Amino acid sequence: MKLAQIIGQDEPIHILSQALRHDKLAHAYLFCGPDGVGKKTSALALAQALNCHKQTGDACLECPACRKIEQGQNPDVHLTEPDGQYIKIETIRRLQQEVSYKAFEGRVKVYIIDQAESLTPQAANCLLKTLEEPPSNSLIILISAKPYNLLPTVISRCQRLTFKQLSVENMERILKERGFSGEQRRIMAFFCQGSLGQALQLDIEPLLAERAQLMETLMSRLPLPGEELLDWAQQLAKDRQRVERLLRWLVLWYRDMLILLRAGGQIELLNEDKRAELTRQAVCFSVPEIQQKILIIERTQNHLKRNINAQLALEVMFMDLNSGYRKRNNYEAAA
Ligand SMILES: [Zn+2]
Incomplete structure (x- = not known):
């Protein structure tokens, strides 16, 4: 080169x-x-x-x-x-x-x-x-x-x-040159923040399938009944790598909501295919409230790195993430 x-x-x-x-x-x-x-x-x-x-x-x-x-x-x-x-x-x-x-x-x-x-x-x-x-x-x-x-x-x-971390825009440019599709590029660039090396090692197809499954069963359905969340925490705690990926997907989910609240329809979302659901959830919150949710996920990422009981950490996180959707019900009732 x-x-x-x-x-x-x-x-x-x-x-x-x-x-x-x-x-x-x-x-x-x-x-x-x-x-x-x-x-x-x-x-x-x-x-x-x-x-x-x-x-x-x-x-x-x-x-x-x-x-x-x-x-x-x-x-x-x-x-x-x-x-x-x-x-x-x-x-x-x-x-x-x-x-x-x-x-x-x-x-x-x-x-x-x-x-x-x-x-x-x-x-x-x-x-x-x-x-x-x-x-x-x-x-x-x-x-x-x-x-x-x-x-x-x-x-x-x-x-x-x-040498600096690559910006998302530069990652996307490089991945485009290497022939990756728009959806693949967005996910690879966001998922491997700043590291092209990591992005190129990603097995993208299973990752896309996992994303689709998590969107359908978890993110799009928030807030979930408490017992269902405890089930998620229990299941996920058995697989550390899956948890790490889920936490990244969750960060990206809430980051999309931030983009929606700040820029509306101007900017392409990472989960562009879930724009409608993201919009419905985003109206429940203010920008600081969503930032708080991202902090909660990042705190859980840190806890897991320090080998704190995964199931407990996930239960606490899910409960925190689940809260605050009440306004949405009011909104829906009003709509
Ligand atoms: Zn030469």
Whole structure:
């Protein structure tokens, strides 16, 4: 991919493009930021731009160097990832040996170390030597979503570039380019807030089926009789992953209501197919009341992360969410 094609990371991409243009690249970079926002893609795009035969300041994607890097077959571009849980000292020693050889084909040898926080302390200390005396015509790129787990001495020897979470709009743009339908894009972008990597790993069809089922049996029917809610809590508590997904669907449900109250018919909803039901529910509440419901769901998400009794947490949440619909009955009675 060309650096110019990377979406949503204007700042780091601008810095890299400028450095390329003026031949002022650092010897080592640390790309940090959340998972799945384009750090590794950017590192590979930089490797292509550096080694491209046309040397226009970005990759051409057509020359043999660009193509081989795309296919992971360029001997001058190395990608190191954890072997199991860690990147061990043997791996870094091999890398150091490699660094000392001349480039086979390209101009610059590029070493990308993904999940650099997995370097063992020994491996990190070993890598320090290379970072302190970088061989000419080599570039080391460390990638990490958890840079606070890296040795400060390693961080201080790299130029640090921060990659941001992708906005929903940028996620949708990228997913559109990759051929996902409107409904799929909306759900993927909202469901995997800011992480394209996560979105692309989603198995979207079962997720859409689950959404449809939850909409019919739960969200669209709120408020539900108390005993039915206790049943839901009991059933759901047995399946942590399903609960996590349900809580996200619930947040999105109430977020749609917020959009409706604030923007009316102007903006497309995530659950666009349920607009009528969402509208009927939304008129029961004020904006702060819906914000309060979202807070309740987020609080439950935090409780579950801390291993608090899931069934109890869900019962409390459902009761809270169920409340406040009385106005709706009045509204319906009045209608
Ligand atoms: Zn090229």
